[in-house]
Amino acid sequence: MTRLLLISPAFHGYHHxxxxxxxRIGYEVSTYGYDVVDSIVEKAWNKARYELPAKVRGNGGHQSAVTVSRRAAQxxxxxxxxVVLVIRGDTLTEEFWETAAADRRRVAVWMYDEMRRTSFDLERVTPYxxxxxYSVHDTAALQAAGIDAMHVPNGYDAQGPIGRGDAGRGVVSFIGAPLPNRRVALEALHGAGVPVRAWGRxxxxxxxxxxxxxxxxxxGVPNARDVPxxxxxxxMRDSLATLNIHGDQDGFTMRTFEAAGSGAVQLIDRVDVDEFYVPGEEVLVFESEAELIDIARRVARNPDDFEEVRxxxxxxxxxxxxxxxxARTMEGLWA
Incomplete structure (x- = not known):
C-alpha cells in the first residue's frame, strides 16, 4: 500500500x-496541518509578530515560515x-522542499487558490x-511556461458529516469572508427585504x-459567528437558498461543490459554472444585483418550486x- 503524507493548511479541515x-482509493494516509498551533503563548506571539504586521502590509503572513517549514519537514x-502531497504550501521554505524530495520521494502540490494571491514561488518549488x-488560468500559464501542470478543480467530501439544527431555515444564507462584492450583494438583498444572514468571523x-x-x-446585515x-x-441545505459569490478568482470555490453536494439551492455569480453544473436546473446563475434580488425573491416566495434544483x-x-x-485525477501527478 502506498503511504501518502498530506501536508496542508488546516483551513476548515479540508486536509481530512x-x-x-x-x-477510499487505496492509500495509507497521514495528514499534517502545517499551520496548526496548539500553544496559547505561540498563538499570541504569532498574532503580535506576524498577523498584525501582515494586516497592515496586506500580505497575509501569519506565522514564521522557517518554523512552519521545519516542523513540516520533521x-x-x-x-x-x-508520496508527499502539499496543499498550497506557499510559505514553505526550500529546505522543506529538499527534505520532501529526498530519497527519490514523489512530491506534488495542489493549489486551491490563485497563485497571484499567494506567495507561491515557482522557481523554488518546481525543481522538487x-x-x-484549481485555476484554469494558472494551469494554462504554467503549461505555457513549459511546466507540466494539471488542472484539478475543488470538490465535495461525500464521506464527511453534515450537521444538525435549523439555523439556516427561512433565510438566504452566505458563509464565508466579507469581500467587498459580497458585502454589496448581501446589503442589496437585505435592503430589498429578502431575509438574509451571513456566517463568519x-x-x-x-x-x-x-x-x-x-x-x-x-x-450591517444579520449575521452569526463562524461555524464548522x-x-x-x-x-446551506436548510436555507431557502445559499449565495456563492466569487472574488478575484477564476477557479471555483469549495463552496460551489459543497452547496450543490449538500442539496442547497445555490445562487452563483459565474455563468461559466456550466463546466460543472447546468444553469437553471442544478444551480441558479445571476449576473447583476437586480437579477440576484429577483431570483432570491422567487425562491423565498415558492421554495417548493426549487426542490428539483436541490x-x-x-x-x-x-x-x-x-x-x-x-484524488483519482491527482494520482496522475505521481503515477
Missing part, C-alpha cells in the same frame, strides 16, 4: 476530507511516506514537485470576532465532483 478520499522524516491547480458582531478581525464597525464545515453544510445538484455532485474523483 482530501485524506479520506485517498484512503513530519516527513517521521512518517517516511512514498509537480503542480496541480468577518461578519459577526460578537465582540471577540470584531477584535480578532480588527474591526470597529458592525457588518459540517454545520455550514446543514445551513436534487439534481446533489446527484451531479456525487456522480462527478467528489474529492474521490479529484
Amino acid at each position: 476530507s482530501i485524506g479520506r478520499a485517498f484512503e 513530519e516527513i522524516l517521521r512518517v517516511k511516506p512514498d 514537485a509537480r503542480i496541480a491547480s 468577518g461578519w459577526s458582531n460578537h465582540p471577540f470576532d470584531r477584535a480578532r478581525t480588527w474591526r470597529l464597525s458592525t457588518s 464545515l459540517a454545520d455550514a453544510q446543514a445551513i 436534487r439534481r445538484a446533489r446527484e451531479r455532485t456525487l456522480a462527478e465532483h467528489t474529492f474521490v474523483h479529484r
